[in-house]
Amino acid sequence: MRKRIGILAVIVIALIIGYSYINQSHRDIEHENAEFNVNAIEIASNFSENTSLAETKYLNTTIEVNGNITEVNSNSITLNDKVFCQFTKAIETTLKSNTTVKIKGRVIGYDDLLEQVKLDQCTIN
Template sequence: MKKLLLIIVLIITAFCLYKYVYQNHRDIENEEASFELKSSTLINEFSINPIESETKYLNKTIEITGSITDINATNLTLNNIIFCQFSEHLQKSLSMNSQVKIKGRFIGYDDLLEQIKLDQCTVGIN
C-alpha cells in the first residue's frame, strides 16, 4: 500500500515538474501590452523609486515610445537609458534620433549601469 502511494506521489510530482519546465512560451509580439508610456515617463519613475518601479513592471509586456540613441544589429537604446534586446536583426531603415515605439518584456533594472532592460522586443515606427 505504501509503495503504491509513493509511486502515485512520484508520478504526480514528475507530471507537475514536466508541465512547469515545458510550459508554453509567451508571444510578446502578439500579447497585449500591460503598460503604454513614453520613455521619459518610465525613466522618471525609475529615477524616483527604482525598487517599486521594478516590481510594478517586472515580466510585464510594455510599449515605450522614445528616441533611438544607440543602435546595433540586435539591440537598441532609447533615450540613453532603455536597453531593448531583439530576437532578430533590426531593420536597416532605423536610424539614430528617430522616434520609435518598442514593445517588449521588462526584465529588470540594472542599477550599476542605470539601464532599464527589455527583451523579446519588436519595433514599430512611430
C-alpha cells in the same frame, strides 16, 4: 502491498507535475497586449526615483515604450539613452538616430550603473 502502490502513485504524480512545471510554453511577447504605454524618459525616471516600486509595477510585464533612437546595433536599440531594447531577430538597418519609434517588449530590469531600463524580446510597432 497497498502502501507500495500508494507511494508509487504519489511519486508518479509528483514527476508529472514537475515535468509540466519545468516545460511550460514560452510567452509570445510580440502578440501579447501591452499592459503599459509609456515614454522612455518617464519609465526611466520611475526606476531612478524608486526602483523597488517600479520593479513591482513593471518587472516581467509587456510594455510599449516610445522615444528617440540614440543608438542602433544589429539586434538592439537604445531610446533616449534611458531604455535598452534587445531584439530576438536582427533589426532593419534603415533606422537612424534621432528617429522616434514605438517598441514593445518585456521589462527585465534596471541597470543602476548605466541608469537604463532593460527590455528583451522587443518588436518595433
